[in-house]
Amino acid sequence: MCSGRVDLAFVFRAFLKGTDGVFIGGCRLNECNYDTHGNYHALNMVLLAKKIMEHIGLNPARLRVEFMSSGDGIRFAEVMSEFGRKIKELGPLGQGEGIDEETVKSKLMEVAKLVPYIKRVKKDKLASRLNNPEQYDDFFTRDEIDRLFREVTSYYIDPAKCQACMICARRCPAEAIISVKNQVHVIDQEKCIKCGTCFEVCPERFGAVREIFGAEVPPPPPEGERTLSRKKSAR
């Protein structure tokens, strides 16, 4: 297992469970023994996570990544002591930032829920290799992250167009589509991970799935009113 295995979701899970700081240690950059250089992936993930923390009002200094070898014992001890001091200085999560516990929690939960979406949108950047430390800070920009959250994509099935063909439901990786024979399909927004598969697989001639950027999704038809009226759509 490589430091590049550390998932964006792990970091936010830890904060959600109340930790005040997260430290990630990886091998020295450019010294990968396996030629995968996965520590760069860890770095990208941390740079992204820090910007997200900023976005939701948490101090990004609560997350730190360092790269060192087994021979760097003294440095490791120094870094850990320093990080420990820093976290104490920052105080408990939220308190240091002046945000109440409930708000912190709800914001973190929102981020945790969006991890699949973030990974999908940022997949190329997450797998890249930043050779110059000067690039670190601007690799993900504040604007970019603000936009990422402002324009969160949601998917909605237009009851007027859905033909209940079940294709989207079969292909949905999160089993988030309620599909009953002869009833228009409905996306369970709680379960939806915003991967867009339904949008892509809905047959072009129906075009029933809509992408909605950064706006509320209209409510689905109530349960009793989902029966498909074939005649209307057949023409």
Place this chain on the structure above:
Amino acid sequence: MEGEAGDFQVTLIKKPKYIDESQCTGCTACVEYCPVKYPDSFNQEISQNKAIHIYFAQAIPLVTYIDDSCLYLKEKKCRICEGICKNQAIDFNQRAEKIEVNVGAVILAPGLEPYDPGLRHDYGYGKFANVVTSLDYERLMCATGPYQGEILRATDHKHPHKIAWIQCVGSRQVIPGGNSYCSAVCCTYAQKQVILTKEHEAEAECTIFHNDIRSYNKDFERFYQRTESLPGVRFIRSYVSIGREIPESKNVTLRYSTTDEGVKEEEFDLVVLSVGLNPPADYVKLANKFGLELNAHGFCKTNPVNPMEATRPGIFVSGAFRGPTDIPEAVFSASAAGSECGELLDYRRGRLTQARIYPPEKDVSQEEPRIGVFVCHCGANIGRIVDVPATVEYALSLPHVVYAQEQLFSCATNSAKEISDMTREKGLNRVVVAACSPRTLEPLFRDTVREAGINQYYLDMANIREHNSWVHSKEKEESTRKAQDLIRMSVARARHLEPLQEFDLPVNKAALVVGGGLAGMTAALSLANQGHEVYLVEKEPELGGMARKMYFTLEGLDVQKYVHDLVQRIYRHPLVHVRTGAVITETGGYVGNFVTQVNSGGRIAEIRHGATLLATGAEEYRPTEYLYGEDDRVVTNLELEEQIAREEERLVDARSLVMIQCVGCRNEERNYCSRVCCSHTLKNALNLKKLNPQLDIYILFRDMRTYGYYEDYYREAAGKEVRFIRYEPADRPQVEAAVEEGRDVLRVSVTDPILGKKLEIDADVIALAAAVIPSAGSEEATRLFKVNANPDGFFKEAHVKLRPVDFVADGIYLCGLAHYPKFITETLSQAYAAAGRALTLLSHDTVVASGAVCEVDERKCIGCGACVSACSYGAVELRETRLGKKAVVNPVLCKGDGLCNAKCPTGAISLKHYTDEEIFSQIDAALTDVRRSGAARQ
């Protein structure tokens, strides 16, 4: 040692360690209490150690021994260690033991001895405390060194700020007590020391006083540039003499001279002597014992075309006993010696092996988790910091834990058996061992769990030693709590562990060798001599490769005759199948099971093979410099060699010949040194002098890189009045055609840095030391076999030092010039090495693939391909299915790094044994402690 190849009787004397190795667990409690302090020989006697100690931190086995300074051994007093050792491992009754072994072959790897500058008094070593050897300095820099990685001076225990390195100490010297050869490793190790020094202290001023900079090895030229470009680093080309010690500061002065500034004296805080490599201590005795001949320098005499073979059949040598050697070459000579032994003893391979039999595995996957926790005291290592009994109590309070106990040393044989026994008796289906780092002992405990009849992946280790007691020794209570936290996390993960199957893949016993040059042919023969079918594929119509263009070596080998004989041996060998004029059109598969399509003259064959060796060679650069191609009197080294072999009239009659070094490399386009050219040039120069003793020869060079024994030929050439003129890359020699007194000449103008003026030399012939460049075949092989090349286009090995003939991809090996330019002798030893490495695979019937690899839940896969691009091993690919594109993992290629898992947006691909669920459970457990949060609320 008596007997002959295939049947040697060797008598060994094993000195007493006064330790029962089967009982010692390396806890080092005894070391702490031992009252005897004496200079630590491993740390160059800079610091002290105890009479009972572990030789060094990474020693194998990691057990203690007692040396002669022990009070009991000297005066029958003390015996404190006996009382301290909880495992009764101390045994003062041990006596030297005589062991007789019967073996078929012997490999000698006695290493080297660093040159001792104290023997001659010219460097002030032993006289001035702040003059140290490079090995002393190496220990000073090391985290396990005398000052735990702090570079301190002996006189005031302060960090030296201004440090000088003196190169070639004991090397390249023909004065008594020196070695005439070049030690081959010092230039680069000194640069490494400079880089590390700068990492220790960014402000340090480092000066290297050097002769030629011999960065002749792979990537070393860049390494040199990196060192040179550091701020505060000076490289000064000058001989140096030690001045005096300043009484107050104990600083040392050095006198040196430069062409610009003349003689100077400068003061340094510390002077490091870059000492060379000597033959191992007692080399004469060693040679006599084994009946071997030595060369003039005291190293082992070996066969130039089989450089592991000593003069007595059945005895092989590897490493620095063959001459000054750096790490990669030492490593490949070791693999090569292994292959040589294989050739000799193949008929009895496997006779001494025994198969391990495990009890049948019980399926417990449907049972409720029943977790057992074993908490190790590690003697006093954990036990005196962590409250182990309280921790056992705590473990019992955790969900699903049905059993917990403490153990003195979990790793001791009886304790491991206890884990197996209790697992069976209590019906445990998950085991947590809270002890040390899984890096050292996880394989042992997996085996223990397997012995108990449950799947070996039902084990988790909580590291309460390295991560806890060792680093928090002053905070006992917190340390106990942390041990409990770590165990709680392990228990949480253990609940989610799944049984995983390692699977055996069959191994096809045949090998494919790509490239029929010296490297490919040698490797092919070595494999065939050990009973393996070999397919040797060559793109040219004839075997022989680059060696076809060579005629002599410096050591006097008739290359053409050797190649001819080797080709004969290849064609006569019933197990070697040669395909010449062949093109590889397609290849696929994985370790042990490759399939390759070869088209030779329109005939397409499908070859199935277990291992692949790439020996695709290199080419000579075709220069565009110095009128090459415009004037036929300008030739390359290889062309000149051929003309010398033919004794061409032009050379016999020539009055003057100029040789220009570094043509086409050590420049921006090819930022590497071609390694062999300096010595090739000397070879041609010496042969020319034989052919035409009146010929004036000028060698225009940047650094003469005649490392190792080649230095002797440099000296020989200088003795024969070959003239050497150094030029700077910014002021390259100029060549133009001219007529001088009716004679058509090539006029070479060059600045002589010693005379400080421009020279004009009228030459009849100019020879260019043209670079060695990667072959087109290597580039194609890189693409076909999905292996890597370095920025210069040479094959990239799995690890430069430690796995120099393996690729990262399992089952594919490399050798010869495709790896980097090298001499014939070096090529041959690397070829044997590649064969030796391939044999470690081919000699088995199966290879085991790990269970901790990735798998895809197709239902969740959306075919986005994030996993495919994250994988460096090509282990994941997208396949079209009825439900769209889906990722598929080839578990054989997967190395379990889990990068794909972290990229997957839907959680479809997961790394088994480190699943999201398992890691989330650990995070949750780390941050939720019911008991403690209760306490915190109070």
